[in-house]
Amino acid sequence: MRMTCCISLALALSTLSAGCGEEAAENGGRGATLPCYPPDAAVADGDPDALYAAVDIPRFDFRLHDETWAELQANALDEEYVEAEACYEESSLGLVGLRFKGGYGTLEMCFQEPQVLPCPKLSMKVRFDEYVDGKRFFRQKRLNFHSMIRDPTKLHERLGYDLYRDMGVVAPRSAWATLYVNGEPLGLFSMVEDVDGRFTENQFPEDPDGSLYEAAWPVTVDPGYYAEKITTNEEDATHDRFIAFAEELAATEGAERLAALSTRMDVEELHRYMAVDDAILNWDGITTFYVEEEGSAANHNYFVYEEPSSGRFRVVPWDLDNTLSVGSWRYFGPVPHWTETPDLCDEDIPVLDGRSHVRAPGCDVLFSALNQDLEGHRRAVRDLLDGPFREGRLEAQVDRYAELIRSSIAEDPRGPRPHTWAADVANLRRELSEMRSRMGGLLDGAARAQRGD
The missing domain is CATH 1.10.287 (Helix Hairpins)
Known part of the structure; x- marks a missing residue:
């Protein structure tokens, strides 16, 4: 059942945009906005590094019909794009697609009883070429605006992604932006690069056309599992390499399993990833295998890129608002570290005050391979503590x-x-x-x- 407080929020925002008096009526029912000047052609091919490294907070304006804005909010869970006129720093971006986005903690929970006002704002996503083929914004097809409702500091994503990149791990770029709809302020959002084909072109310039998967792990030989996870090359991918990866890990143990992992992934890079993951207390990332209703367990909040020439897999972090919080991390205290393999791997471990259950990550085939190289783990942690995570x-x-x-x-x-x-x-x-x-x-x-x- 959808939560009435969020529907009330939608109606309240709609009322605000509709209550702009004669100016709204003159605009065909649209709310009043700041002037949006002719487009700046340079932003289409602008350097993304310049966007995310800016020394100020950019403003984005979106203009929608009041009815469209109200319907979009009331049906936020559908995550479907609607037409919106967009402005960036008072320069027109023309027609774009706009929708809400999020996972369980940032979208679905906002429409569940009996919680009261859990979501003062919802994350949003813009697709620049939804209605105009080939349209780009700083060479990007999509852009994410995260609500940061789980981050009281509003700093976690930027700090976390910076740390991964500082350790040589590919990660999205992020900054901040303020959003307005029909002239009404929605507030400060985290502006995060989308992990898509443009991302792989930028981050893997010598191998840019591989398959990108969202939250796919080498745990099954079922091609349907990987077909549901793939986000690029959907029509051409066979998933044969991912299936072979899963078969090799399942068929080996100990040092042989580590050798199998080494043929499919850069183990040193994976250790650097895990050093940062540990340091920022990423309890909602790749080491957390939530137990699902049918009894299986799965992790989330990451992407996996398959390099087409080498066939190797690269892990990309995602969704870091729950990181860098000692208080939140303590809700996962009973879970063994990923370098430990408990005697009972089928045990469901209660976390979050019993609201969820997880399985020990050390029982996973990939982590059981990686923890065969504890010296590699130690080197990565030392490099992190002596480098990007050093005191001060x-x-x-x-x-x-x-x-x-x-x-x-x-x-x-x-x-x-x-x-x-x-x-x-x-x-x-x-x-x-x-x-x-x-x-x-x-x-x-x-x-x-x-x-x-």
Whole structure:
């Protein structure tokens, strides 16, 4: 049953846009907006690095018929695009597709009882070529605006993705933006690069045309599983390499399983990925295998790219709003670390105060292969602690990014109060030391395990 509070939110926003008086009527029923000047041709082929590295917060305006805006919000779960006129920094982007987006925690929960007002804002997605073939924005076909409702600091995605890239792991670029619909402010959002064909062209320029999968793991030989997960090359892909990967892992153990993993993935890169994943307390990422209703378990919040020439697989992180929070991570305290294999692998472990159950990640075939190389794990953790995660460096990034978004936080009608946000940022800054200490403990534990202590 859809939640009445979110329908009320939709109606309230519709009323705001419709309540612009004669100016709205003169615009054919549209709400009042700031002027949107002729298009800037340069933004279509602009450098994406310049967009995400900007030293200010860009503004995006979307103009919809009031009825369309109300219907879009009331049917947010459908995640279907509607027509919208878009502006970027007062330059017209013309007609685009606009919709809401999100997973269970950022969209579906907003329409479930008995929670009360869990979602002050919803994430949105723009598709620039939905109605005009070939249209691009800074060479991108799509752009994500994440609501950050699970992140009190509004810094997690930028900090997390930066850390992955600093460790040589391919990851989306991100920044921030403010959104307006029919002249009414929706507030501050995280602006995140879409992981799609344009992303693979940019990140894998020498091997750009491979298959991209969302949350696919080498756990089955069923091609239908991979067909449901693929997001590029949908019509041509056979999934043979993914199936062979799953077969090889299932048929081996111990050192032989590590060797099988090494033929399909760059193990050193995977260790660097896991070092960052551990450091940012990514309890909702690839190590968390949620138990599903039929009894199986699956992880999420990542992409896998299959390089066409080498046949190797690369993991790309996604959805980091739940990271960098010691308090949230403690809800997963009973779960063994991925380098540990418990005696009972079929045990359902309660997490989130019993609201969900997971399986130990060390029982997974891929992680059981990776934990055969504990020295590689230790090297990656040391490199992280001596480099991007060293004392003082991340604190300086927190200070710099917080200053960048401070005024936008103060102006956000659906965001945290400035003093509350400032306290949460200060708390994150303090908790970075605890996160480093935890990583040091993992480093010592890996050393003891390698010695057989």
